[in-house]
Amino acid sequence: MNFKIAENGKLNVIAKAKVLEQLKGLANSKTHVLMEQSSSPSRAALVAGLKAKGVRFYEYEPIDFSVHAEAASIAFGSSVKPVYKFDKAKAILSLDCDFLGTEEAAFENIRGFSAGRRVKDDHTENPSEVMNRLYVVEGLLSLTGTNSDHRLRIPTGSVSRVAALFLKEALELSNTDAGGFIEELKEFVGNLNEDFPNSHAVEGEGNSANIGKWVKECVADLARLADQGKKTLVVAGYRQPKEVHLVAMALNSLLGNVGETLVLQSFNDAGNGSIKDLAANFEKGENLIVLGGDPAYNAPADIDWNGIVERAGKFVRHGFYNVDQTSQKSDVYIPATHYLESWGDALTSDGTLVPVQPLIAPLFGGLTELEVLARISGSEEVDPYKITRATFEGIAGKGDSKWDKFLHDGFLAGSEAKIVSAEFDGEAAATEWRENIQKFIPPSKKNLEVTFFRDHCVDDGRWGNNGWLLETPNPVTRITWDNVLLVSLNTARDLLGESESKKLLDFEKVDGEDFDPKTMDLPGRFGFHSDSGRFHQKVFKLKIGDREIEGPIWLLPGMADNVVGIALGYGRGVGRVGGATGPLSERTGGGGFDAYKVRTTKAQHVASGAELLPTNAKYEVACTQEQGVMDGRPVVRECNADDFDGHKDFVKHFDLDSVHHTTHLVKGDDRGYPWEKDEELKRINSSDEDLPASPYRNNFGDDKVNGPKLMDVQRQQWGMVIDLTTCVGCNACVVACQSENNIPIVGKHQVALGREMSWMSIHRYFSGDEHNPQVTYQGVSCQHCEDAPCETVCPVNATVHDQEGLNLMAYNRCVGTRYCSNNCPYKVRRFNYYDYNRRPMGSEGGEIKPGQFFNDDNSLNNSPLHPGNKSSNGEWELIRWYKDPSRGSVPGLDDGKKEGGEFDPEWDLIKLSKNPDVTVRMRGVMEKCTYCVQRIQRAKIEQKSKVRDSVEKLDDPEAKIAALDVPDGTIIPACQQACPADGVSFGDISDPTSEVYRLKRQNRNYSVLGYLDTRPRTTYLAKLRNPNASMPDYFDIPNTVTEYNKKNHAHIFESKESNADGKEPNH
Secondary structure, three states, X not given: OOOEEEEOOEEEEOOHHHHHHOOOOOOOOOEEEEEOOXXXXXXXXXXXXXXXXXXXXXXOOXXXXXXXXXXXXXXXXXXXXXXXXHHHOOEEEEXXXXXXXXXXXXXHXXXXXXXXXXXXXXXXXXXXXXXXXXXXXXXXXXXXXXXXXXXXXXXXXXXXXXHHHHHHHHHHHHOOOOOOHHHHHHHHHOOHHHHOOOOOOOOOOOOOHHHHHHHHHHHHHHHHHHHOOOOEEEEEOOOOOHHHHHHHHHHHHHOOOEOOOEEEEEOOOOOXXXXXXXXXXXXXXOXXXXXXXXXXXXXXXXXXXXXXXXXXXEEEEEEOOOOOHHHHOOOXXXXXXOHHHOOEEEEOOOOOEEEEOOOOOOOOOXXXXXXXXXXXXXXXXXXXXXXXXXXXXXXXXXXXXXXHHHHHHOOOOOXXXXXXXXXOOHHHHHHHHHHHOOOOOOOEXXXXXXXXXXXXXXXXXXXXXXXXXXHXXXXXXXXEOOOOEEEOHHHXXXXXXXXXXXXXXXXXXXXXXXXXXXXXXXXXXXXXXXXXXXXXXXXXXXXXXXXXXXXXXXXXXOOOOOEEEEEOOOOOOOOOOOOOOOOHHHOOOOOOOOHHHHOOOOOOOXXXXXXXXXXXXXXXXXXXXXXXXXXXXXXXOEEEHHHHOOOOOHHHHOHHHOHHHOOOOOOOOOOOOOOOHHHHXXXXXXXXXXXXXXXXOOOOOOOOOOOXXXXXXXXXXXXXXXXXXXOOOOOHHXXXXXXXXXXXXXXXXXXXXXXXXXXXXXXEEEEOOOOOOEEEEEEEOOOOEOOOHHHHHOOOOOEEEOOOOOEEEOOOOOOOOOHHHHHOOOOOOEEOOOOHHHOOOOEEOOEEOOOOOEOOOOOEOOOOOOOOOHHHOOOOHHHHHHHOHHHOOOOOOEOOOOOOOOEOOHHHHHHHOOOOOOOOOXXXXXXXXXXXXXXXXXXXXXXXXXXXXHXXXXXXXXXXXXXXXXXXXXXXXXXXXXXXXXXXEEEEOOOOOOHXXXXXXXXXXXXXXXXXXXXXXXXXXXXXXXXXXXXXXXXXXXXXXXXXXXXXXXXXXXXXXXXHOOOOOXX
C-alpha cells in the first residue's frame, strides 16, 4: 500500500508530500465526504469544524444498527438509544434479533446471556428458576435461534404481524390501551390463520393455530415473571423495521423492564446524510472524498455509484486496501492505518470513553482518518496523538497524570452516557405504526422472500481478505470460504420436485436402514451427498425484479419455508485472498457470490417477489462437518432444568459411559474426576468435600499401573472443563487458538479434502424435527488423554506425556506416519500435508486464486517448494536457501533479480504475523492443541521470579514446591481468554481450591467417549435446557436423549419413581 495519484486512468505510486498537496483547498461547499459510522468524539469535533466551512457529510453502513436508537427516540420522546442488560433478564423474547451472533455488541450480549444461563453447582435449587429462558421468533436459523428454548419459525417479513400479536395479547392481559395502540394492532393482526397456511411454524401440528398458542403462552410466562418482580427483556433485530422495534419497546414498558433490563441512554445523532442523499445531491465537477468502507462494492444496487464517481471533479480515497473496487477508480489514494497502528478514541456501547492506542508504527506509512480530516480542514494540528489528547482534556481536564491513567486503564471512569428516565409514548408509536406499516403478502413458491444477513465471519465484507476469518466455519452451516443460498427442506422439494430432491438428498438408505427425514435419526449429514468435505451443490439463479445473481443452494434445517437466506460480504471482484472473478461455475477457489447486486435501498434486509431458477451448473462447497447428528450417541449430554433436581447424576446413566458398562476397565472414574488409585469410587460416592486431591493416573515412574506418588513427579496437573450450557458456539475460541498458535490457513481446496488445520473446532449437532430442530454445540480439541491412544502407536516417540499430564508433540521427531491421527478417537490431530507456512497464495496465469493454494490435480501451484516455480530454476526454495546461507535464516521468495539480491518483503510480514513463543511447523509434521503450553511455561517462569528470594529461606522441601505452584487463574489459554461466555475453565486439577477442580466434581461433569478408558483431561459439563411446559413445542426430555433411548433401548428420565426409591434406572 502506497500513496498514489491516477494518471491516464491508472494509479501510480507517488511521494506522500504530493498526495497531501491534493487535500488542500477541499474545505468548501463543493466537497462531499462519505464515511463509515464512528463513535469517535475526536472525529465528531473535526467533522463539526468542516461542516461550518460548508463541507457536506454522509454516512453509509451496509449493516446499519441505527434503527434501535431511531425507534427508541420515537417511543420515549427524546434522543435516546437502548442498552440491553441480558444478565438481568429471566426471560428473553427475540423478534428476529440475533443478539448472540450478528447484532451489535454481540460478545457483550453473549457474556450477559451466558451469565444468566449458568448453573453454578449441583446444589442449586430449582435450576429452571435460576436459569434464564429464551424465546426466538425468526425466519433464518441464527446462532441465537440455535440456543433458544423455544423457537417460532416464520418468514422474516411476517415478524411484524406476529410482533403485533404479542403486543395485542400483552395489552389484553394487562387491560391497557397504551395510548390507542390496541386498536391499530387489532386491525393489523387480522386473521393469522389466513396468512399462515401450513407454515410449520412450530413443532407439533405444524399449522397456524399453533402460532396463537405459542404467542399466548410466551406472553403469559413473561407476565408471570413480571408479577413475581423478575425482569424480562424483549429485543428486535436490525433487519426489522422501526414498527417492530416500537412493539418491543411497548412490551418492555408493559412488563416493567425500562430502566432495568432496557436502559435508555442519551444519544446525539450526528445528523449526517445517507448514501441515497449523496446520490441525489452530488453535482458534476464537485469533489468526492470516501473515508473507509467500499461503496463501489457494497452500495445498494439502485444507487448508481459509478455515475457519482464519473461526475466527480476530484475523487480522493482513504482506505485500508488499495485493491478494493472503490480505490481502483479514485484519483488520489491515501493508505489508511490499521487501528492497532493508530491514535484515536471511541465510545463503548454504554458511552464510556476509551483510547485507541498503536501497538506498532504504521507498516506502510498510512494516515489515520483523524489526520486526513485535519489536513482537509487546514488545521495547524494534524498529529492524531495530539488531536486525541486535546479531545480527552476537553472532557476530563488537563494533566499528565489524568492522561497517563486513561491510557493505562483503557477507559475514562465515569464517562458513560447519561441514563434517561422516560415513559413510553403510545400515541407517537401508534402514529408511526399507522404511517409506515406495510401490508404483508405471505411468501410462496413463486413469490419467495429473500433475507440478507450479516456474515458471522467476514461481516459485511470488510474482512473479506482475512484468511483466518474466511477459513473459520460459519457456526450454523459449518461452511468456509463461500456463501450459499439457504433454503428449508420443503422449499427445496418445491424447487426440485420429490424425485430430484431424493436424488440430491440422503433420503433412501443410510447404512442399510430407512431414513425418516422427520426424525433426522440417521443422515450422514442432513443435506447433500458429499465426498469428504466436498459438497457438489446445484447452482440456482435468484431473480428479484430485473436483477439476478447465481449461487449454490444449501439445505438448512429450521429455515422458514419459501425463504432464501443470503450472507452478505462475499463475491468481491478484487482482493488477494477473498477476491473472486469469473462465472461461479468456473471458479474453484471460493470467494462466494455478490449478494449486493440484488440488494436495494427499499429492500436492504428483506426482499419479496423473488424466484429461484435451476441452472445446469454445480459448485463445490467446502464444509468442515459432514456428520450433522449424533446418531443416538451420548457425545453431548443434555437435561431439562426442571428434571435436573431429581436426576443430578443423569450423565452417568448414558449406556456405554455408565459404571455398569466399564467394569472390565481399570478402576477409575470415566467422567473425569481427579483420580486417586483404588479410592476413586469412595471419592465419587462420598459427600466429604475434604478428601485429598490427586492427579490422574500418570505413566511416569516405576509403578506403571497406579502411577508414582505425587511428590515424585510434579505438584500441578493441568486440565480443562467446558460448560456446554453457557457455550453458544460463537467461534471466538477457534480464531483465538489460530492466532495464538501460528496455525496456518490452507485454502478452500484443502478444507474440502478434510485438511483444515484448526486445533479447536465447534461441532454442531441437529436433533428432532427437521422443521424446528434442537441444536447443540460442543468445542473439541485435543483431550490430553492420560491413556492416550496416539502415544502407543507413534514409532518415533514424537507424541509424549509430560509430568504435568500434558500430551505434547516433539515436532523434530515427527516423521509423518500419521498413525497417531488414525488411532485418535477424537480426530483432533492435524497434519501438514504441505508447507503451508512457507508458500504464497496460489496463482495461475497471473490470476490470484482465492482460497486455492493448489491446482485441481492437487499439485503445488507457484509455491516456493514446487520444482516448477519459475523463480526456483527447477530447485526447491529450501534447497536454494541451503546453497546460499547469505539469504538469512528464513527462505525468501526471489523476484528473479539474483544479482541484486532483492527479495519479496512478504516474508518479513509473515514473520510479523507469527507468535514468537510458538514453533512454526513445517511439511510432514503432525500438530494439535497443547493447552497453550507456552503460556504455562511463561507463568511458571514468572512465578519462580516472584518467589525466588522467599523460597531460598524455606527449609521444608514440600513448602518450597508449594511456593512454586502457579496460583489458580494465572494461566489462561487462548480459548478461555477469548470466550465471551466464560464457558472454559483451565487449571490445576489436583488443587482442591481451583475452579477446574470444583467443576470436575460436579455431577454434570463427563468425558466424551469415556468408555474407551482414554481418561481425557478435558471434560464437559452437560447441557441444561430450560423449556416452558405450557408451550406447544415443549419437549419433556431433550431430543438427543429421545434418540439415545431409541437407539440404545435405554430409559433415561423415564423411571423417576425408581430414582425416588434410591434405585438405579433400568437400562
